Amino acid sequence: MIDTLRLTAERAKQLVDRGEVSGRELFAAYRAAIDEHNGELNAFLTLADDPGGDGLPIALKDIISTKGIRTTAGSRILENYVPVFDSTVAARCKAHGLRVIGKTNTDEFAMGSSTENSAFGPSRNPWDPARVPGGSGGGSAAAVSAGLAPWALGSDTGGSVKLPSAFCGNVGLRPTYGTVSRYGIVAFASSLDQVGPVAKTVRDCAYLYSVISGRDEHDSTTVDVPAVELPEGDDLRGLRIGLPRQLNDVEGIEPGVKGAVATAIAHAESLGAAVETCELPLSVDYGLPCYYLIAPAEASANLARYDGVRYGLRAGGETFREMAMATRHDGFGDEVKRRIMLGTYALSSGYKDAYYGTAQKVRTVIKREHDELFERFDLLVSPTCATTAFPVGAKAQDPLAMYLTDLLTIPSNMAGLPGLSIPCGLSDGLPVGLQLIGPQFAENTLFKVAYALEQAIGFDYVPERLR
Amino acid sequence: MAISKEEVLHVARLAYLELSDGEVERFRVQLSAILDAVSKVSELDLANVPPTSHPVEIANAWAEDEPHECLTHDEAFANAPDREGDYFRSPPA
Numbered sequence: 001m002i003d004t005l006r007l008t009a010e011r012a013k014q015l016v017d018r019g020e021v022s023g024r025e026l027f028a029a030y031r032a033a034i035d036e037h038n039g040e041l042n043a044f045l046t047l048a049d050d051p052g053g054d055g056l057p058i059a060l061k062d063i064i065s066t067k068g069i070r071t072t073a074g075s076r077i078l079e080n081y082v083p084v085f086d087s088t089v090a091a092r093c094k095a096h097g098l099r100v101i102g103k104t105n106t107d108e109f110a111m112g113s114s115t116e117n118s119a120f121g122p123s124r125n126p127w128d129p130a131r132v133p134g135g136s137g138g139g140s141a142a143a144v145s146a147g148l149a150p151w152a153l154g155s156d157t158g159g160s161v162k163l164p165s166a167f168c169g170n171v172g173l174r175p176t177y178g179t180v181s182r183y184g185i186v187a188f189a190s191s192l193d194q195v196g197p198v199a200k201t202v203r204d205c206a207y208l209y210s211v212i213s214g215r216d217e218h219d220s221t222t223v224d225v226p227a228v229e230l231p232e233g234d235d236l237r238g239l240r241i242g243l244p245r246q247l248n249d250v251e252g253i254e255p256g257v258k259g260a261v262a263t264a265i266a267h268a269e270s271l272g273a274a275v276e277t278c279e280l281p282l283s284v285d286y287g288l289p290c291y292y293l294i295a296p297a298e299a300s301a302n303l304a305r306y307d308g309v310r311y312g313l314r315a316g317g318e319t320f321r322e323m324a325m326a327t328r329h330d331g332f333g334d335e336v337k338r339r340i341m342l343g344t345y346a347l348s349s350g351y352k353d354a355y356y357g358t359a360q361k362v363r364t365v366i367k368r369e370h371d372e373l374f375e376r377f378d379l380l381v382s383p384t385c386a387t388t389a390f391p392v393g394a395k396a397q398d399p400l401a402m403y404l405t406d407l408l409t410i411p412s413n414m415a416g417l418p419g420l421s422i423p424c425g426l427s428d429g430l431p432v433g434l435q436l437i438g439p440q441f442a443e444n445t446l447f448k449v450a451y452a453l454e455q456a457i458g459f460d461y462v463p464e465r466l467r
Numbered sequence: 468m469a470i471s472k473e474e475v476l477h478v479a480r481l482a483y484l485e486l487s488d489g490e491v492e493r494f495r496v497q498l499s500a501i502l503d504a505v506s507k508v509s510e511l512d513l514a515n516v517p518p519t520s521h522p523v524e525i526a527n528a529w530a531e532d533e534p535h536e537c538l539t540h541d542e543a544f545a546n547a548p549d550r551e552g553d554y555f556r557s558p559p560a
Contacts (some may be wrong), residue, residue: 084542178523191521220528221521282511289505300482307483309557311546320560321483329485337484341475341494342501344482358508360518365511367519399497400504416522440523 002029004147005462009056009204012150016054023054023099030057030101034148041124041133043142044102046070055097058208059149061140062103063110064195065184066090073186074106074118074136077306077313077331087184088219089153089195089212096211101149104139108333109303110160110188112136113405116396117335124392125167127430127463131389134164134405140198141168145463151199151208157189158291159384159409161196162421166384166433169423169461171205171450172198174409176440177416178223180209181216189298190221192291192413200461202422202454206230206447229444231451237272239449240377241265244280247382247408247435254387256427261383264424264434267456268381268449278373278380280411283366287411290366292403293346293359294414299336300343306331338399367415374439379449382408384421384433412437420446423459431459468506469499 002021015021027050038044045062048069065071065083067090072078090100107117115123115138123138125131126146133142137154141164144152154161156174165172173196180195187193197208210228243265248258269275308314308327315330317323332340346355373380385408395402412419417437424434434453436446460467475495479486486494540553549556 081546084538084545176523178525217530220530221523221525223523223525286508286511289507292501292505293508304483308548309555312548314548317558320557323558324483325485328483329487332484337486337490338494338497338501340482340484341478341498345470345474345478345498345502346505348478348481354509355505357518358513359505360520361513361516362508362511363519363522364516365513367522400500403501403504414522 004033008201009150037146041142043139047102048100055099057101058098059104059143059152061137061154063155063186074108076119088181088216107136108336110136111335125389134167136160138164141170144170144198154198155195157192159406162384162409165421167389169431170198171202172421174419176418178221179213179225181219181222183218187302189295202451231447234452239273241273241275242278242377242380246280246284250386257383257432260425260432283369283411286362290359290362291410293355296339296343297346297356300340363414370415380437382435384435388427388430418443422450468502
């Protein structure tokens, strides 16, 4: 009996390597778990057959192109789209022997914070199915948390790996911009999109990052990446941690979240880290408005490609314009239309300088404010979100309330910085995420600190109701 | 900052989006509220601040100009809603 709920990727690999479990048995165990739980969780949109071999199964967010496996981006407009090529990250997983077990649910085109914007219904949080798993990569996070896959890939534009990882009790990395190829990733906001791993443990997360990262000739924004060091040890002496006041004392923070984060920080101090409060005022005040101009602007351009001609849905119409407008009306959901409208407005004649141009300058301010802090600190720590997972439907009618969910993840994303969310405790029975932010390319520092904290905190990643 | 129904329709036309009457009114209200919130970016003094289009500085990302394997015609057309020979077919402009 393989306990997929508790099995880490590292342990699963040991079992297979020692011949205690065959590759086929391992894949079948996860498929059985999917059969048991996916009806409730709606984590997977499409399942893949076992391609054979001994590699670990992996779940991929349905924003990641997989050759021959339907890739919907959570949208009606791509409901029947079957890629004819693999994204670089999918190809690297396969080259590493990993077996794609299925494609996970996402907010449509990764636009959302709850997975409720999926055209194929919301995913549910394994800790409490009445609540959202976070978004946009809620399917990947729910799948890992409920033992439906040992690990998964998500993509993070404003927090879509970090937030669901926090809500589901997973370890999730948004890597430094440029470290992971975007080739074959359904584009949302190209200057922000970044694929990242979701796992049960820091070591699994680091290992998966080593599989997918590195320069790719198909994506000219990728760079060479420092060799990934699998973390071990718990010595944090000499480490300087900054606690940005504006991220940690944010309005509306749940007492349970504050408490769990404080406990994690106390652990860091007892392991030898020097912890000091610092200030990040402009990034937190202006990060969200800046993001909600730049990301929709880029999205409006990227999504222009869905015109009913080369692939995807086509609606009827006498002329090209009629057909394209009807196709986009029928194929896109509410939030995607809203962001296309917002982005088109922000880029339209007469408004481009005032909105998009200004937001790009604010982005410089945000980047500089972070850079200055990293002259004094090795990393910054905060909650990943001010609250735990909220009930399905709680924010569905209020776009601005939903946007605020990403208040704490967005600023560092604007600056292209790596961010790691690890579980640091429970608040009213729901996981709390701790966000570690480093300077660009400091993933190894994040892994090292997160690993030490993970051991000290001793969080049990199996949802209480499934134990 | 309230935007008008005409502005919503203008932007929808730029974006190739057909909107129902209900969507026009809903987006008018919602986009007005969102634009109010994001207009906050104009509060800062940005006189000598350069724009950031890309968070990681990369200069001259060259690739060798060599032929690679590419998709076959049938692969490229595999998801096409309508095909005529080696062309995508669409209604007339």
